[in-house]
Amino acid sequence: MKTSYVIKRILLTVFIFFVVVTLCFFIPRIGVSDPASRYYPPQTAGMTDEEYEIIKEITREQYGLDGTTFEQYVRYMTQLFHGDLGTSYQSGSPKVIDCIAECLPWTLVLSITNLLISLVIGVLIGTMAAWKRGRWQDRALLNASTFTTALPSFFIALLLSFYLGFELEIFPAYTDQNMVSNFDWSWEAISTVMYNAALPIFSMAIGGIVSYGQSTRNSVIAVSGDEFILTAKAKGLSNNRVIYGHTLRNAMLPIVTQFGMNISGLIGGAVVIEKIFNWNGMGTLFLTANSNNDYPLMMGIMIFMSAFALVANLLTDFVYSLLDPRVTIGEKR
Amino acid sequence: MKALEVKNLKVVFPTEEGIVRAVEGIDIEIEQGQCAAIVGESGCGKSVTSLAVMKLLSTPPAIVRMDKLEMNGMDILHLTDKQMQQVRGKDVSMVFQDALTALNPVMTVGKQIDEIFLAHGKLNFLDGQEGQKKHINVRKEAKRRTIEALKLVGISDAELRYKAYPHQLSGGMRQRVLIAMAFACNPHLIIADEPTTALDVTIQAQVLDILKDLQKKQNTALMLITHDLSIVMNMADVIYVMYCGKIVEKANTRELFMKPLHPYTMGLLGSIARLDDKRGKFVQIPSSLPSPMRKPAGCYFHPRCTYATDRCRQEMPHLEELENGRCIRCWNYQEIQNAGK
Numbered sequence: 001m002k003t004s005y006v007i008k009r010i011l012l013t014v015f016i017f018f019v020v021v022t023l024c025f026f027i028p029r030i031g032v033s034d035p036a037s038r039y040y041p042p043q044t045a046g047m048t049d050e051e052y053e054i055i056k057e058i059t060r061e062q063y064g065l066d067g068t069t070f071e072q073y074v075r076y077m078t079q080l081f082h083g084d085l086g087t088s089y090q091s092g093s094p095k096v097i098d099c100i101a102e103c104l105p106w107t108l109v110l111s112i113t114n115l116l117i118s119l120v121i122g123v124l125i126g127t128m129a130a131w132k133r134g135r136w137q138d139r140a141l142l143n144a145s146t147f148t149t150a151l152p153s154f155f156i157a158l159l160l161s162f163y164l165g166f167e168l169e170i171f172p173a174y175t176d177q178n179m180v181s182n183f184d185w186s187w188e189a190i191s192t193v194m195y196n197a198a199l200p201i202f203s204m205a206i207g208g209i210v211s212y213g214q215s216t217r218n219s220v221i222a223v224s225g226d227e228f229i230l231t232a233k234a235k236g237l238s239n240n241r242v243i244y245g246h247t248l249r250n251a252m253l254p255i256v257t258q259f260g261m262n263i264s265g266l267i268g269g270a271v272v273i274e275k276i277f278n279w280n281g282m283g284t285l286f287l288t289a290n291s292n293n294d295y296p297l298m299m300g301i302m303i304f305m306s307a308f309a310l311v312a313n314l315l316t317d318f319v320y321s322l323l324d325p326r327v328t329i330g331e332k333r
Numbered sequence: 334m335k336a337l338e339v340k341n342l343k344v345v346f347p348t349e350e351g352i353v354r355a356v357e358g359i360d361i362e363i364e365q366g367q368c369a370a371i372v373g374e375s376g377c378g379k380s381v382t383s384l385a386v387m388k389l390l391s392t393p394p395a396i397v398r399m400d401k402l403e404m405n406g407m408d409i410l411h412l413t414d415k416q417m418q419q420v421r422g423k424d425v426s427m428v429f430q431d432a433l434t435a436l437n438p439v440m441t442v443g444k445q446i447d448e449i450f451l452a453h454g455k456l457n458f459l460d461g462q463e464g465q466k467k468h469i470n471v472r473k474e475a476k477r478r479t480i481e482a483l484k485l486v487g488i489s490d491a492e493l494r495y496k497a498y499p500h501q502l503s504g505g506m507r508q509r510v511l512i513a514m515a516f517a518c519n520p521h522l523i524i525a526d527e528p529t530t531a532l533d534v535t536i537q538a539q540v541l542d543i544l545k546d547l548q549k550k551q552n553t554a555l556m557l558i559t560h561d562l563s564i565v566m567n568m569a570d571v572i573y574v575m576y577c578g579k580i581v582e583k584a585n586t587r588e589l590f591m592k593p594l595h596p597y598t599m600g601l602l603g604s605i606a607r608l609d610d611k612r613g614k615f616v617q618i619p620s621s622l623p624s625p626m627r628k629p630a631g632c633y634f635h636p637r638c639t640y641a642t643d644r645c646r647q648e649m650p651h652l653e654e655l656e657n658g659r660c661i662r663c664w665n666y667q668e669i670q671n672a673g674k
Binding site for chain 2: 226231233234237238246250253323324325326
């Protein structure tokens with residue numbers, strides 16, 4: 001890996017980031033004639049139209065919606081360069097960064113746990129299915145994958161929330177809102193979070209486990225047929241050494257790519273699931289911001305998500321080139 | 334004591350379209366320090382034979398049967414998988430055809446040779462001091478021996494190459510690494526499956542020289558599997574000619590080249606280019622190998638044989654033993670010889 005390539009790659013990432021920010025800025029404003037309209041106070045009796053216009057103007061200035069869209073854009077970008085994401089339109093005018101900081105950990109609790117569970121269990125199941133190729137373990141995985149590809153995770157979430165939540169009352173179907181406000185790092189508070197998070201995590205992890213399982217299985221089977229596995233056996237290595245030292249090491253390469261792609265979705269991947277279980281994370285925050293035309297908050301969340309995704313992609317590429325010595329990215333052959 | 338003795342080896346692959354009889358009862362004997370070549374066209378069952386001897390064919394799908402499999406007087410046939418792991422790499426090892434695919438792409442070549450010593454090397458004993466435990470760093474010792482092995486096959490800068498990945502080496506260098514691997518534990522027998530087919534002709538000669546040199550130096554028996562009779566000439570002591578899963582002729586190298594008996598062998602020899610050739614063109618064997626699922630009745634070679642008679646079309650000839658260990662599977666070899674004179 002060449003330093004010049006790394007720098008080029010980082011610069012490209014920064015460029016993409018600004019394109020994304022620009023698009024995020026203009027797209028929600030397309031077709032909205034006056035986004036500030038919902039925040040105007042009502043025109044009281046005896047107030048002339050001129051006076052009301054002045055009030056409107058003041059309101060627009062308050063919300064940063066005065067001037068043309070392009071002027072707003074320049075203002076926003078200047079602000080962004082100074083590291084300021086602005087103020088939300090919510091009552092109390094909280095800082096956007098504070099809103100995000102409040103919700104982000106709750107989303108990460110769900111998504112990171114989900115990703116780790118999916119990865120670990122999926123790889124284990126996939127390896128076993130490849131080992132027992134054609135036997136019932138393998139067929140079970142194949143059937144499960146047909147099932148979960150056809151059923152989106154939000155549908156699984158609805159089923160789980162209905163049967164395990166409302167009917168059997170094993171897990172809460174709806175997140176306890178006191179969980180967030182009462183959280184104090186005590187063992188009790190942590191276990192409450194785990195209890196509440198069980199269904200959302202489970203409904204996402206089913207698909208994840210099966211997807212990692214299926215790709216691991218295919219990858220392991222493909223690698224098992226490679227000739228260097230025969231070489232390893234001909235060297236008289238033990239079965240374990242052949243599987244862990246040679247087969248899995250090579251079979252994991254596509255899994256790393258999949259993992260990297262999933263990491264980039266850590267923040268924004270659970271919007272619908274969060275809504276179903278009323279989980280106070282980034283997804284719920286984004287939906288609220290969206291329905292309130294809360295531009296600064298929407299922008300802030302999208303900027304955060306895209307920056308995270310871009311950095312994750314960048315890191316995946318770099319990690320991959322460390323794992324596979326054949327990948328010499330950016331070097332011309 | 335023979336380095337390898339195989340009796341009546343049969344390998345069958347049941348497939349959906351029918352049963353493939355890849356190897357149909359062949360006997361192979363290799364003396365210690367001897368080089369025996371198995372020669373035949375692609376698809377004649379050579380590679381399957383080598384894998385069956387290593388007990389590396391996955392069963393299922395393959396069905397492997399043999400009456401006897403001995404290496405250096407040791408019965409291999411009845412060993413368990415665990416015991417077999419101890420034999421592979423230590424008593425018998427393999428050189429594969431394409432070193433690029435035969436080496437693990439994400440592991441340095443040094444580490445790949447280390448593994449053999451770590452599995453078989455008895456590294457916690459210094460040479461000749463068995464029983465006396467002297468603690469040495471096992472990994473360091475493996476590395477030391479690996480570098481030695483790399484030097485043995487003529488790899489310069491062995492310390493540097495130790496850390497190289499397979500794709501960073503040239504084709505010839507990779508093949509040398511495979512040879513170093515095969516010779517690592519001084520096995521009694523090495524099976525080389527088309528060891529030079531993937532290489533340029535100039536590199537081929539170098540690699541064969543190293544292989545021959547090491548074989549002589551370490552008195553290892555070598556089973557050389559190839560479709561190329563020209564490389565066999567300088568390497569092999571004995572040649573088995575294989576056709577459609579059967580041995581059709583076995584002879585000392587000199588005798589085979591001087592006086593081939595089987596029409597198939599004659600055809601193979603006729604397709605070698607020679608400097609002293611006055612024929613002006615190659616004698617080629619017409620048509621191609623029959624499908625292993627629809628082998629012809631009688632002698633398998635008869636559809637391609639210019640000397641075929643009615644008997645050849647009906648009856649499979651048996652492997653007739655002649656003087657000097659020579660064997661021939663042909664009804665008419667005497668007539669053919671006489672006609673040629």
